[in-house]
Amino acid sequence: MLPLVAAYVMQHGLAGMSLRPLAKAAGTSDRMLIYHFGSKDALVAELLAFLAQNFTASLDAAFPQGRAASRRDCALTVMEITGREDFQPFFRIWWDIVAGCQRGDPAYLAAAGDIMDQLTLWVANHLPADDPDPDSGAQLVITAIEGAQMLAAIGRRGVGLAGISQLHQ
Amino acid sequence: MLPLVAAYVMQHGLAGMSLRPLAKAAGTSDRMLIYHFGSKDALVAELLAFLAQNFTASLDAAFPQGRAASRRDCALTVMEITGREDFQPFFRIWWDIVAGCQRGDPAYLAAAGDIMDQLTLWVANHLPADDPDPDSGAQLVITAIEGAQMLAAIGRRGVGLAGISQLHQ
DNA sequence: TCCCTCTTGTAGCAAGCGCTACATATAGCT
């Protein structure tokens, strides 16, 4: 049930989600969604946890295995892959999650933290093996990536990429 | 009328905004909001344009006039100021705008573009006078700032700051 | 004074919302 719900939300976003269309897409009824999850809020909480948990899988499926040649190359690789068409549904909910975090919602904060921790770990493990400080490097790369992704979301894809390409190393 | 509307939205966010509470906060009725703006969509469009237009004013009011000592100092200064408590209302709507851009809404895209153009110009004008390439420098700084702001929104303020402090120069 | 346009209050419509009451089907255990 959760996978079908997640698939629908990935396509339609999380912001104005309502139970009846969601239930129809999942092949059930709003009645059953409430029955299984207890309430809409509980459904959203479980959904966010599910999405955070499944994030690693999509990362490893889409990203190459080897290490990057430099921090900049690592950042550019992540940008290239997350800029692909089939990654857009993920960002459709990602910015909804960020907006929810800004409102202070605990479920959104937990999910965003999980997702970002996984991404940070992935980046640290894909930096060059001789990186002097993988943790700091990952923080720099993540900051650059997320800034570029936001600029891409508002239609300034080039600006963020130009910023990333100026990273040293 | 627009300033009162904008003040309410800055406090309560843009995502689940509905006409009746908004009208009450603005000292009028939903009936009058529709009468003046034509529809809720038109109201949101005018509101976004208004917010983008007023963004420069808040920037110049809050930010120091002098130039920064380096690109990194410039980024850190912007981070320090936009991290203050009284800047949070702006980010409450900013991430709603980004989410709206990801959905492809033209009004949101226009407003986000205006705001980002103004920020880019401001940053370019506050880089060190001897910066070899203010445009590229501004792009780098903006990318870093926005990444750090997103990380701050999800509760990882330190990660983004650590990333910024690794910028060269 | 009369009219005409701009503005505004009251009431309400159709639709959608999250959620619930009730009845029923099914399946497993004793």
Add this chain to the structure above:
DNA sequence: AGCTATATGTAGCGCTTGCTACAAGAGGGA
């Protein structure tokens, strides 16, 4: 076989949503 717990369909409740119909006040030009 009978009982109980789980699962599901139907109908609808109370509420909010964006928006509208209608009437009435207000002010200005002829």
